[in-house]
Amino acid sequence: MTYLNHQKNHARKLLGLTLAVTMFISLFAVASYSGTRARPNDVARTSRATSHLPLPQMPGLKANGKIAFVSDRDGNNEIYVMNADGSNQTRFTNNSVEDTQPAWSPDGAKIAFVSQRDDNLEIYVMNADGSNQTRLTINPASDTSPDWSPDGTKIVFIRSSDIVVMNADGSGQTMIRAGDLSGPVWSPDGTRIAFEDNSVGQIATAVFVMNADGSGARRLAGGQDFEFSYSPAWSPDGAKVLFVHDFFLCGLFFAGPCSTDLFVINADGADQQLLTSGVADPAWSPDGTRITFDNSVSRANLDVFTATSNGAGAVNLSNHLGNDFDPAWGPLFVPGPIDDPQFFVRQHYLDFLNRQPDTSGLFFWTNEITSCGTSTSCIEAKRVNVSAAFFLSIEFQETGYLVYRMYKTAYGNLAGTPVPVRLNEFLPDTQQIGQGVVVGVGNWQAQLENNKQMFAADFVSRSRFTSAYPTTMTPAQFVDALFINAGVSPSAMERTDAINEFGSATDTTDTAARARALRRVAENSTLAQQEFNRAFVLMQYFGYLRRNPNDAPDTDFAGYNFWLNKLNQVNGNFIDAEMVKSFLVSGEYRQRVGS
Secondary structure, three states: OHHHHHHHHHHHHHOOOOHHHHHHHHHHHHHHHOOOOOOOOOOOOOOOOOOOOOOOOOOOEEEEEEEEEEEOOOOOOEEEEEOOOOOOOEEOOOOOOOEEEEEEOOOOOEEEEEEOOOOOOEEEEEEOOOOOOEEOOOOOOOEEEEEEOOOOOEEEEEEOOEEEEEEOOOOOOEEEEOOOEEEEEEOOOOOEEEEEEEEEOOOEEEEEEEEOOOOOOEEEEEOOOOEEEEEEEEOOOOOEEEEEEEEOOEOOOEOOOOOOEEEEEEOOOOOOEEEEEOEEEEEEOOOOOEEEEEEOOOOOOOEEEEEEOOOOOOEEOOOOOOOEEEEEEEEEEEOOHHHOHHHHHHHHHHHHHOOOOOHHHHHHHHHHHHOOOOOHHHHHHHHHHHHHHHHHOHHHHOOHHHHHHHHHHHHOOOOOOOOOOOHHHHHHHHHHHOOOOOOOOOOHHHHHHHHHHHHHHHHHHOHHHHHHOOOOOOHHHHHHHHHHHHOOOOOHHHHHHHHHHHOOOOOOOOHHHHHHHHHHHHOOHHHHHHOHHHHHHHHHHHHHHOOOOOOOOOOOOHHHHHHHHHHHHOOOOHHHHOHHHHHHHOHHHHHHOOO
16 A cells, blocks of 8 residues: 555656556556555655654653544544553544644644635644644645754745745745755754655655755665655654665556565664565654554554564554554653752853852842743743853853864864864863853853963973974964964964063974963954854863764764854854753753753
């Protein structure tokens, strides 16, 4: 059944075949569509990625909630919802036309779906209890295959055969990639979208992954002639992707092995493994321990199953005489420590200022959040603003950001990367320069200046620095090299002031002068301005995730570059970029702090 529905998405490719084959396919497709498992024309069978990040105002631990699915048990394809054990199967839609392709919002509060109720395939949304069913798209083309962004603010979908992104309220509809495409699903970190490309090879479909803006598409799996790879579904940690594979005209003209197989593959395209066969529409459980799919044991009807994440121990949940298919597993949240305002603030002192909070600061920032009362929108906004305030604070700018700029000034960016420093260098140096400093308490300015002087002297005495800047260099050579690494074209006065730190010396043996000159360049206002956004993004990884941008689960700087581009596009406005918000609600951060 799976390949027949999928085959209909390739009708344009079949035109070049012989008339006999074309007629056979047409009859075969009509026969399949007129059976008990009817679907709207042109609705691709794609899985719903259910592994998203929670919204900020929601509690923190994501557990396995209810499963939405499609059933024709009442004579027409409608959306049903059941408990994760298969109990309490309840119909949520009731129309004379098709309602299909359910997709849970990341907070579990809403379900997007596709409906023909207004004489055309459009994207709708309803509350998690089935109420308030609202149309989001109004277009003469067919709108199908909705999937939510991890932060719940956007929905990606298919318009005819192009990939489109819109805001969660239906506004701002923007086509991000054109082609013969289907099945877009957002990665859990929000930086990538997996999708199906139906235009590869001869009568073939492959799974691709692209950046969230539609750029940088690369093939992940499939693409061989007369073979279909489709229905991608990201694991909740973003490390793996499920997909289905089958063959063109399986069992008729194709003489090879014939089954609809479920595979899992690493997100980088490595380690493809067969999990099970005879299934379709795969999706992960929100906690990543199980998967769900539809299957036909008797070939008489389809049912919704769950299994372990390796495909073993399949359990029939829906178990009905009708056809039940296209499952989507919704999230369930329970409170976690990071949702407590005081815990949240205390964690930021530890992550960004490397110290326990002072009493007045803890009270002030906690009150910023608790003053919202029960207003979830206020709490969401305050949490983002409070979080960003720690990076923007004088204390961090004069400690952590100064350390960043010293590495940038001394060495430029690390080879082959867009960043100047790694976490294992940054953390101890930031702790050293911030030792005993609490802004607003005691003579903190003097303590900070003393720390800066001691740190700079230590920095220029390290073997890495002395190897890069031998003492035989003249003061002019030394200073010019620092400005070049910093990427700053200094004014004549700025250059002269730095050189003059060496007085009349003709070499750079004076350690104290080397330290002062380094600080002059590192504290240059142009450098601070031009590196600000880059440092802001890097600190999301260092502060929230306690890792480098290219450490696992990432393998490169694609995520870092994605957020830097977004931040630059909105002139550094972290709220519009939704950067801080996305890191705060990420599963990786919440797991790290014990959500």
